[in-house]
Amino acid sequence: GAGVSQSPSNKVTEKGKDVELRCDPISGHTALYWYRQRLGQGLEFLIYFQGNSAPDKSGLPSDRFSAERTGESVSTLTIQRTQQEDSAVYLCASTLAGGIIYNEQFFGPGTRLTVL
């Protein structure tokens, strides 16, 4: 079956521009996560959606970052007024159910964002 997909795979933008990254989770997965990975680093949690619950936004680094998810489908991560330090690979993951019942997270290929 199809895995998690992300688009675009690469995005180059100029400082100050807004960007929108898209994630299509695996069908039926109720939980969706966004992570950021800077070069040579581990993953930083950004935001977590679980069903219709309010998202956990505790990892968003600033108010320039926001994300939306419609139901249990596509999610978009928006970065406004991009800065050079936003350059990273943005990874999306989905899982059957988050919270107490742990399920393996399935990751997409990521979007490599470069801010010039």
Add this chain to the structure above:
Amino acid sequence: SQQGEEDPQALSIQEGENATMNCSYKTSINNLQWYRQNSGRGLVHLILIRSNEREKHSGRLRVTLDTSKKSSSLLITASRAADTASYFCALGYSTLTFGKGTMLLVSP
């Protein structure tokens, strides 16, 4: 927040040798996971070990967990060039916290 720290940062071995990498953490955990990341397949879940388990196997992978020492190890036996990747331990229930990883290079 929970975060594991992998050791060593980098490891270089020959095909056929075993590779061992470690993860240490500071808080109590309910489970610990290992993930692999390479350019070809992205980030992939390898194995999960729960806090009440001491050892778990999956193919050529063996994971141990010592909650008294707050550490876990990942052993890859009979390594192959295709095992070249970065390996991360991850902690948490729903939102995972990843360490910086161990970069493993397996030379033919």
